[in-house]
Amino acid sequence: MFPPERILMGPGPSDVPPAVLQAQAQPLLGHLDPAFTPVLERIAEGLRTVFRTANPVTFAVSATGMAGMEAAVVNLVEPGDDVVVGVAGVFGARMAEVARRAGATVHTVEAPWGRIVDPEAFVAAVQRHRPRMAGLVHAETSTGVHQPVAEIGAALADTDTLLVLDTVTSLAGADVRVDDWGVDVAYSATQKCLSVPPGLAPITFSEQAVQRVRDRATPVQSWYLDLTGLLGYLDAQGGRTYHHTAPISALYGLAAGLDLVADEGLDARLARHQRLGAMLHEGLEALGLELLAQPGHRLPQLTTVALPDGVDEAALRSRLLAEHGIEVGAGLGDFAGRAWRIGLMGRSCTEGNVRLLLAALERLLGEAAATAGARP
Numbered sequence: 565m566f567p568p569e570r571i572l573m574g575p576g577p578s579d580v581p582p583a584v585l586q587a588q589a590q591p592l593l594g595h596l597d598p599a600f601t602p603v604l605e606r607i608a609e610g611l612r613t614v615f616r617t618a619n620p621v622t623f624a625v626s627a628t629g630m631a632g633m634e635a636a637v638v639n640l641v642e643p644g645d646d647v648v649v650g651v652a653g654v655f656g657a658r659m660a661e662v663a664r665r666a667g668a669t670v671h672t673v674e675a676p677w678g679r680i681v682d683p684e685a686f687v688a689a690v691q692r693h694r695p696r697m698a699g700l701v702h703a704e705t706s707t708g709v710h711q712p713v714a715e716i717g718a719a720l721a722d723t724d725t726l727l728v729l730d731t732v733t734s735l736a737g738a739d740v741r742v743d744d745w746g747v748d749v750a751y752s753a754t755q756k757c758l759s760v761p762p763g764l765a766p767i768t769f770s771e772q773a774v775q776r777v778r779d780r781a782t783p784v785q786s787w788y789l790d791l792t793g794l795l796g797y798l799d800a801q802g803g804r805t806y807h808h809t810a811p812i813s814a815l816y817g818l819a820a821g822l823d824l825v826a827d828e829g830l831d832a833r834l835a836r837h838q839r840l841g842a843m844l845h846e847g848l849e850a851l852g853l854e855l856l857a858q859p860g861h862r863l864p865q866l867t868t869v870a871l872p873d874g875v876d877e878a879a880l881r882s883r884l885l886a887e888h889g890i891e892v893g894a895g896l897g898d899f900a901g902r903a904w905r906i907g908l909m910g911r912s913c914t915e916g917n918v919r920l921l922l923a924a925l926e927r928l929l930g931e932a933a934a935t936a937g938a939r940p
């Protein structure tokens with residue numbers, strides 16, 4: 565068990581700080597031990613800070629980001645409900661599929677790869693279908709697009725439609741304002757801008773969302789993700805009861821990761837991502853490469869970039885990993901085979917990493933061009 569050293573600049577996981585790894589190596593407590601309660605409370609408090617919410621029901625689901633997505637959807641949706649989902653990439657499409665499997669009639673509002681979901685079209689679809697739930701991806705990791713949410717949230721405020729927001733790639737790397745935007749359920753994952761190993765899905769439920777779960781006519785079809793059962797463990801006042809064994813070491817790591825966010829300051833952390841994302845974007849364009857996300861809506865922490873025609877992206881990516889130890893992600897969907905996804909998330913988001921990647925890319929592209937030019 566001696567894995568090679570890497571610089572993780574893909575779509576997640578990101579590099580993990582030593583303090584988080586050390587926290588995960590601490591001796592176990594029983595998950596019902598009173599000494600564990602402060603750890604859970606610190607996590608809830610830290611998550612409320614990064615989600616910018618006062619929601620009491622804020623915790624980490626014991627599984628990766630996809631479980632956060634499933635938990636949001638299966639708790640809110642009952643068979644036969646109408647649901648509107650914005651689809652502009654892989655993760656929006658997944659949310660629509662999760663809702664379909666929960667028995668919803670799903671109406672998608674689509675956008676081409678690399679573009680935002682048009683807020684007006686999204687609100688119009690909500691007004692037309694009056695759905696029980698409307699879902700959006702804030703940071704679409706497959707396209708690098710930063711979806712505007714505030715005006716959509718405001719338009720849905722006085723409706724019965726609950727707004728679900730995927731903040732897996734945005735949380736702690738771009739501003740997420742759950743309360744200001746009127747988001748009812750937001751979920752995330754630990755391994756992106758929080759820089760904690762994968763395995764937990766931070767999530768927050770508004771009071772209306774909790775009430776919706778309590779008022780259901782049918783049971784949540786997932787026993788494991790049913791909020792009503794989970795609340796029995798989370799509620800310290802009620803005396804914690806066993807639901808499933810909490811992943812104690814992973815939660816230690818999340819607590820330490822949230823402490824690091826507090827030490828840096830959330831605003832400073834967001835500004836760091838903004839500044840270094842812009843530096844990466846400028847550097848890639850200076851190499852003559854095309855950014856694929858719509859200008860004005862580019863994520864700093866996840867950049868999609870097209871490689872020059874004729875360059876074998878997979879071969880170049882393998883060389884970047886083998887010769888420089890840098891991992892980046894392959895393009896997905898419409899961008900497969902011609903683009904990369906470069907992450908600058910949390911601990912991986914440093915000026916040194918931006919410079920290393922740009923220098924390595926310049927070298928590899930130069931060699932690829934020389935080889936192509938040498939061909940008869």
Ligand SMILES: *Cc1c(COP(=O)(O)O)cnc(C)c1O
Binds near residue numbers: 705
């Ligand atoms: C990574 C990601 C997910 C899925 O998270 P996992 O931890 O891989 O399950 C969901 N939504 C978005 C936007 C993501 O980037």
